[in-house]
Amino acid sequence: MITIDSLTKAYDTTTVVDHVSLQLPDAGVTSLIGPNGAGKSTLLSMVSRILGADAGSVSVEGLDVFHAPSKDVAKKLSILRQDAHTTARITVQELVEFGRYPHSRGRLTPECRAAVAEALQYCDLVELADRPIHQLSGGQRQRAYVAMVLAQDTRYVLLDEPLNNLDMVHATGLMQLLRRLADEKGKSIVLVLHDVNYASVYSDRIIAMRHGAVVHDGPPETVITEHALGEVYDMEFSVHTLNGDRIAAYFR
Amino acid sequence: MAPQRSTVAAAAPWVAAAAVLILAIVSIFIGVADVDFRALWSDPESRQIFLQSRLPRTFAIILAGSALAVAGLIMQHLARNRFVAPSTAGTVDAAALGLLAVTILAPGTAIMGKIAIACVFALAGTALFIALIQRVQFKDVVYVPLIGIVLGGVYAAIGEFFAYRTNLTQTMSVWMNGDFSGIIQGRYETLWLAGGVAVLAYVFANWFTAAGMGRDFATNIGVNFRLAMAGGLTIAALVTAVVVTTVGAIPFLGLIVPNIVTMMLGDNLRRVLPTTALLGAALVLVCDIVGRVVIFPYEIAVGVIVGTLGSAVFLAMILRRSNRYANA
Amino acid sequence: MPTPESKPLELHFDEAAETTQRTPVTASAGRMLTRRQLLVFAGLGVLLIGAIALFLTWDVNGHWDFALPRRTEQIVALTIVGIAIAASTVVFHTLTANRILTPSIMGFDALYVLVATALVFLLGSATVAQINPLVMFALNTVLMMGAATALYRWILGDGQRGLYTLILVGVVAGTFFSSLTNFMFRTMDPNEFDSLMSTLFASFNAIDTTLLWIGGALLLVGVVAIFRLAPQLDVLSLGRERAITLGLDYHRTVTWLLLVVALLVSVSTALVGPITFLGLLVANLAYQLTRTHRHVINLATAALVAVVALIAGQAILEHVLDHNGTLGSIINVVGGLYFIGLLLKEARS
Numbered sequence: 001m002i003t004i005d006s007l008t009k010a011y012d013t014t015t016v017v018d019h020v021s022l023q024l025p026d027a028g029v030t031s032l033i034g035p036n037g038a039g040k041s042t043l044l045s046m047v048s049r050i051l052g053a054d055a056g057s058v059s060v061e062g063l064d065v066f067h068a069p070s071k072d073v074a075k076k077l078s079i080l081r082q083d084a085h086t087t088a089r090i091t092v093q094e095l096v097e098f099g100r101y102p103h104s105r106g107r108l109t110p111e112c113r114a115a116v117a118e119a120l121q122y123c124d125l126v127e128l129a130d131r132p133i134h135q136l137s138g139g140q141r142q143r144a145y146v147a148m149v150l151a152q153d154t155r156y157v158l159l160d161e162p163l164n165n166l167d168m169v170h171a172t173g174l175m176q177l178l179r180r181l182a183d184e185k186g187k188s189i190v191l192v193l194h195d196v197n198y199a200s201v202y203s204d205r206i207i208a209m210r211h212g213a214v215v216h217d218g219p220p221e222t223v224i225t226e227h228a229l230g231e232v233y234d235m236e237f238s239v240h241t242l243n244g245d246r247i248a249a250y251f252r
Numbered sequence: 253m254a255p256q257r258s259t260v261a262a263a264a265p266w267v268a269a270a271a272v273l274i275l276a277i278v279s280i281f282i283g284v285a286d287v288d289f290r291a292l293w294s295d296p297e298s299r300q301i302f303l304q305s306r307l308p309r310t311f312a313i314i315l316a317g318s319a320l321a322v323a324g325l326i327m328q329h330l331a332r333n334r335f336v337a338p339s340t341a342g343t344v345d346a347a348a349l350g351l352l353a354v355t356i357l358a359p360g361t362a363i364m365g366k367i368a369i370a371c372v373f374a375l376a377g378t379a380l381f382i383a384l385i386q387r388v389q390f391k392d393v394v395y396v397p398l399i400g401i402v403l404g405g406v407y408a409a410i411g412e413f414f415a416y417r418t419n420l421t422q423t424m425s426v427w428m429n430g431d432f433s434g435i436i437q438g439r440y441e442t443l444w445l446a447g448g449v450a451v452l453a454y455v456f457a458n459w460f461t462a463a464g465m466g467r468d469f470a471t472n473i474g475v476n477f478r479l480a481m482a483g484g485l486t487i488a489a490l491v492t493a494v495v496v497t498t499v500g501a502i503p504f505l506g507l508i509v510p511n512i513v514t515m516m517l518g519d520n521l522r523r524v525l526p527t528t529a530l531l532g533a534a535l536v537l538v539c540d541i542v543g544r545v546v547i548f549p550y551e552i553a554v555g556v557i558v559g560t561l562g563s564a565v566f567l568a569m570i571l572r573r574s575n576r577y578a579n580a
Numbered sequence: 581m582p583t584p585e586s587k588p589l590e591l592h593f594d595e596a597a598e599t600t601q602r603t604p605v606t607a608s609a610g611r612m613l614t615r616r617q618l619l620v621f622a623g624l625g626v627l628l629i630g631a632i633a634l635f636l637t638w639d640v641n642g643h644w645d646f647a648l649p650r651r652t653e654q655i656v657a658l659t660i661v662g663i664a665i666a667a668s669t670v671v672f673h674t675l676t677a678n679r680i681l682t683p684s685i686m687g688f689d690a691l692y693v694l695v696a697t698a699l700v701f702l703l704g705s706a707t708v709a710q711i712n713p714l715v716m717f718a719l720n721t722v723l724m725m726g727a728a729t730a731l732y733r734w735i736l737g738d739g740q741r742g743l744y745t746l747i748l749v750g751v752v753a754g755t756f757f758s759s760l761t762n763f764m765f766r767t768m769d770p771n772e773f774d775s776l777m778s779t780l781f782a783s784f785n786a787i788d789t790t791l792l793w794i795g796g797a798l799l800l801v802g803v804v805a806i807f808r809l810a811p812q813l814d815v816l817s818l819g820r821e822r823a824i825t826l827g828l829d830y831h832r833t834v835t836w837l838l839l840v841v842a843l844l845v846s847v848s849t850a851l852v853g854p855i856t857f858l859g860l861l862v863a864n865l866a867y868q869l870t871r872t873h874r875h876v877i878n879l880a881t882a883a884l885v886a887v888v889a890l891i892a893g894q895a896i897l898e899h900v901l902d903h904n905g906t907l908g909s910i911i912n913v914v915g916g917l918y919f920i921g922l923l924l925k926e927a928r929s
């Protein structure tokens with residue numbers, strides 16, 4: 001369980017995240033949705049201690065992320081952010097090996113090697129293992145980072161807009177991979193999504209934010225509704241049921 | 253807000269002029285040899301000092317300070333970047349390189365010839381800088397001065413190489429550090445040229461404003477963009493060449509003064525130009541007075557003082573800007 | 581306009597990328613040297629031996645007992661300087677997650693000179709003349725490590741400043757430090773500030789050989805520290821955010837690394853004075869040669885390149901151009917052009 005307690009972040013006069021309190025589950029897929037500037041990414045950055053908070057606290061299974069030793073937190077929680085460019089010239093294999101750093105501090109144990117091999121296998125990267133990451137396509141690279149996070153083997157995996165810059169094939173492929181991680185490995189996946197329909201189809205729970213606060217929180221059946229979405233995005237939606245999934249249309 | 257600013261704008265040149273006047277008087281009466289105002293009429297020796305040393309020095313400071321500030325203002329407009337000035341576009345280093353070239357190759361050249369060569373180098377050096385930055389679609393204002401400073405460093409290093417071989421390292425450092433202590437009658441008059449060019453800049457101010465709005469804008473209102481650009485850069489190069497040749501460079505003066513003035517008065521070139529010139533003169537006067545007082549009876553070159561102050565202000569400007577961005 | 585230097589290197593780069601693809605390495609090869617890296621080391625080793633031989637024997641004219649000790653001393657000094665500059669640059673590149681910023685471009689050298697000058701300024705040059713130069717050097721180094729670490733931790737911030745802003749801040753800060761140094765010198769001794777400056781500070785034509793042993797010892801401390809920090813450096817090369825999520829104590833690591841960089845810069849600046857662009861040149865050349873992210877390999881390669889360049893450059897200048905005082909300006913011309921090339925390339929990508 002990740003417990004977020006009145007977490008706040010402000011820049012100058014704008015409060016980006018405003019006293020948010022939440023509990024994130026220890027399994028399943030949880031999506032954060034909301035318009036640009038709602039504070040989703042900022043919230044995720046604070047939960048993963050990349051960004052300091054102005055007030056409030058975050059604890060992962062009782063561990064205070066802001067004050068506990070960073071390496072202890074890194075064994076429980078990992079985050080994948082939008083692909084900031086890496087200058088390092090490394091191969092997929094080497095990247096995934098970095099995922100073991102919290103466990104091995106740079107010296108790979110046999111256990112680490114097994115975890116790396118498994119992560120590569122799981123993300124269908126075995127053939128690409130020796131390719132430098134800067135030569136990969138966007139979808140492949142995203143998979144490589146997911147594999148790294150997988151090798152890190154944390155219960156909580158946070159992803160900040162992982163579908164950005166991915167085409168439909170790769171976006172759906174990645175969502176399926178994340179769903180499998182939650183179902184087969186019992187991970188808790190928390191991700192920021194722009195596409196409400198991906199959130200609807202793949203999530204167990206959806207948290208909708210607006211102006212730095214949580215406005216709706218629940219399973220897709222309660223959040224993907226014309227009323228709730230209209231409130232979050234301030235525009236009109238029509239929600240339809242297709243093959244058992246709730247799909248929101250907002251194109252007219 | 254608007255009426256307030258225009259009041260400030262109307263008053264600014266007069267306040268600046270008064271400051272220059274007061275500082276000039278202070279400047280005249282500070283020095284190793286005391287000059288008593290009443291003695292000027294009775295004592296020929298006092299009058300001698302006054303006419304041959306004090307007055308020329310004060311004139312030189314006012315001319316150099318105002319011309320450099322104007323040169324900076326024009327460059328900032330033409331490059332459409334407020335961090336561009338003779339010190340940050342390679343102009344100063346190129347002028348010094350030209351001066352070095354003429355000193356090595358034709359040591360007997362008359363002062364005007366030296367200035368002409370230094371001016372050609374300054375112009376060519378600045379043109380190379382402009383050509384470089386035009387090849388990039390910059391995403392960031394600080395990128396432009398960065399290229400200029402590094403390019404200036406390359407010019408300086410080329411200069412150092414040849415200066416070392418010809419034993420002119422000391423001379424180079426004199427050119428790079430403005431100093432008015434050696435100014436006497438007969439050794440500063442070239443600076444009137446810089447002053448004259450600054451006046452010329454005022455006359456053609458609207459051209460530079462138009463050119464600063466971009467090629468399309470300028471052409472649209474009937475201003476020859478290339479001509480305005482070339483004219484503006486020539487003015488800046490000539491001022492720099494004259495100052496470097498006559499008294500030595502005054503680093504960052506052309507950067508900080510226009511920025512301070514435009515921060516207060518806005519961006520209208522023609523309106524801010526007089527205040528910029530006066531404030532440039534006032535700043536150099538202050539620094540020169542400080543330089544003469546701090547280790548009296550010795551002097552610290554004004555270039556050293558303005559360089560220290562200027563780099564500190566420049567640093568603050570960049571940091572302030574980046575903080576604002578970080579919070580946006 | 582790409583500079584002449586960057587073009588051939590770029591071709592090299594692509595070729596290398598293809599070779600790695602054609603001969604895939606096995607999972608365990610990540611820990612060993614690739615054939616390419618072995619070749620690089622062997623080649624640089626040969627060049628190093630050649631450069632040393634050239635430096636020691638050129639134009640001795642039978643005055644061996646005079647020339648050898650003096651030249652050996654210079655070689656030791658240049659080796660220390662080369663390693664210190666290469667190592668501090670590679671570490672700083674990782675620290676700032678780019679390959680353009682170097683300690684000297686960011687004003688570290690100028691800060692060292694300022695710290696040393698400020699100490700003379702405060703103690704008085706008469707007092708300083710009576711203090712053992714080794715003690716002065718140690719004092720300068722300690723002050724430099726404190727000042728640089730505090731200052732640059734603040735300047736680098738949490739990576740929220742843009743790259744260009746960061747470089748410009750560094751460049752202007754360097755100018756500011758030099759101006760302040762100049763100012764202090766002139767207030768101390770207005771008549772003889774030039775001679776005071778040259779007696780207090782080293783340059784290529786006046787290598788400070790009294791500091792060889794202590795410089796070497798401090799270099800060793802720095803190198804050992806870097807080797808111990810190598811795994812952290814490898815993680816840091818993924819960028820600040822990923823390093824944090826991988827459990828790196830970012831602030832502590834950055835502080836340690838800045839301390840090491842400040843130490844190394846102190847050593848090289850005390851021996852030969854500031855050399856702005858050497859680090860940039862050798863580090864980038866090393867990356868092109870090794871094509872790996874592993875710091876141990878990059879550090880060793882960059883150090884070799886730097887030492888070879890310094891010794892060979894000094895030998896050639898001394899004998900072909902007939903004097904040795906201009907190595908610094910030549911490095912600055914070439915390095916400055918290369919730096920502009922890098923900036924232009926960066927802005928286009």
